[in-house]
Amino acid sequence: MYIPLLDLSRQYDFIKEYVDEAIEEVLASQRFIGGPKVEACEKEVATYCECAYGVGVSSGSDALLIALMAEEIGPGDEVVTTPYTFFATAGAIARVGATPVFVDIDPVTYNLDPTQIQDAITDKTRAIIPVHLFGQMLEMSPLLAISRKYGLVVIEDAAQAIGARYRRIYNRNMAGSMGDYGCFSFFPTKNLGCFGDGGMVITNDKERAEKLKILRSHGASPKYHHALVGGNFRLDALQAAIVLAKLPFLDSWIKRRQDNASRYNNLFSSSSLIDRGKVELPEIVTERHVFNQYVIRAKQRDALRSFLKEQGIATEVYYPVPLHLQKCFAYLNYASEDFPVSEQAANVSLALPIFPELTDDEAVYIVEKILAFYQN
Numbered sequence: 279m280y281i282p283l284l285d286l287s288r289q290y291d292f293i294k295e296y297v298d299e300a301i302e303e304v305l306a307s308q309r310f311i312g313g314p315k316v317e318a319c320e321k322e323v324a325t326y327c328e329c330a331y332g333v334g335v336s337s338g339s340d341a342l343l344i345a346l347m348a349e350e351i352g353p354g355d356e357v358v359t360t361p362y363t364f365f366a367t368a369g370a371i372a373r374v375g376a377t378p379v380f381v382d383i384d385p386v387t388y389n390l391d392p393t394q395i396q397d398a399i400t401d402k403t404r405a406i407i408p409v410h411l412f413g414q415m416l417e418m419s420p421l422l423a424i425s426r427k428y429g430l431v432v433i434e435d436a437a438q439a440i441g442a443r444y445r446r447i448y449n450r451n452m453a454g455s456m457g458d459y460g461c462f463s464f465f466p467t468k469n470l471g472c473f474g475d476g477g478m479v480i481t482n483d484k485e486r487a488e489k490l491k492i493l494r495s496h497g498a499s500p501k502y503h504h505a506l507v508g509g510n511f512r513l514d515a516l517q518a519a520i521v522l523a524k525l526p527f528l529d530s531w532i533k534r535r536q537d538n539a540s541r542y543n544n545l546f547s548s549s550s551l552i553d554r555g556k557v558e559l560p561e562i563v564t565e566r567h568v569f570n571q572y573v574i575r576a577k578q579r580d581a582l583r584s585f586l587k588e589q590g591i592a593t594e595v596y597y598p599v600p601l602h603l604q605k606c607f608a609y610l611n612y613a614s615e616d617f618p619v620s621e622q623a624a625n626v627s628l629a630l631p632i633f634p635e636l637t638d639d640e641a642v643y644i645v646e647k648i649l650a651f652y653q654n
């Protein structure tokens with residue numbers, strides 16, 4: 279048995295006719311930059327996220343970058359974020375010349391702990407970038423209260439969380455729609471992936487949407503007249519067509535990811551692993567967790583991971599080195615133990631296969647092997 283962390287070919291077998299047709303339409307039109315597919319994709323994704331405007335961009339990383347550029351955040355400015363995320367979150371802050379300021383995470387959800395944000399705010403703070411890690415939104419309500427109090431821009435990094443929902447009691451409660459900007463990635467491993475790189479920024483603010491559109495084409499408005507320095511951050515029509523063709527399936531894929539998570543939870547709960555303190559399961563504390571990843575905490579994590587690899591089971595560690603300890607951020611002068619919860623998570627977290635097409639037999643096999651590892 280070989281079980282990959284993600285098997286995109288199983289998904290492609292299922293949607294091939296729709297996706298191939300969408301690609302052929304673009305080929306027939308020979309319209310590769312901008313055009314109706316990009317516009318439709320922006321509209322549909324924004325609508326799905328219950329947000330007013332969508333601006334297609336070249337990647338999730340560029341979505342973050344262009345949002346910071348639109349706010350003219352740069353040298354001398356500070357942006358608060360989490361050290362426990364994919365590099366791009368803090369990378370974007372550094373790339374505009376601003377300073378990332380890290381705040382530790384909540385021990386249950388791995389998401390930025392909003393109760394610690396206040397202490398990180400200075401008169402240089404311009405923005406907060408919360409990350410909805412693994413597919414679950416963080417506690418947006420206290421974060422938004424702080425952002426209002428200090429007049430800070432909120433740029434949601436929702437790359438792993440398209441379709442996630444916070445709490446229905448709020449008027450806006452979908453991932454990406456609650457802050458000033460919501461950033462998505464269509465990287466193939468995300469829940470809504472394209473066939474290459476792609477991303478989107480969503481916003482409820484018309485002026486911000488217009489500025490983003492100008493910035494993604496070198497700041498030109500009209501063509502060849504540049505009031506701003508932007509870049510080439512466009513989403514191309516082929517990728518937009520693929521996203522559009524896949525979007526109608528997203529909810530069913532999310533459902534299957536959730537079902538897989540429940541199946542794991544049941545299998546683990548009926549074993550002795552939790553009682554014996556060997557593994558801890560992910561917790562759902564918001565309305566809708568979309569399980570881009572199913573991450574457990576495991577004793578002897580690295581040995582378990584090697585053992586599973588020998589049994590043909592792929593796993594991944596998100597993330598082995600928190601960002602405050604990365605070499606490229608040494609100039610920020612953080613030290614080990616500055617963010618103990620993140621550092622602890624880096625040592626024990628383990629992502630198991632959770633993709634929608636994972637079978638019963640595969641999930642059972644994975645949990646059996648984990649049980650076998652701890653029996654030795």
Ligand SMILES: *Cc1c(COP(=O)(O)O)cnc(C)c1O
Binds near residue numbers: 366
């Ligand atoms: C994937 C990801 C990104 C970057 O998206 P790309 O499309 O790969 O550039 C940013 N932030 C988080 C949290 C991600 O998981």
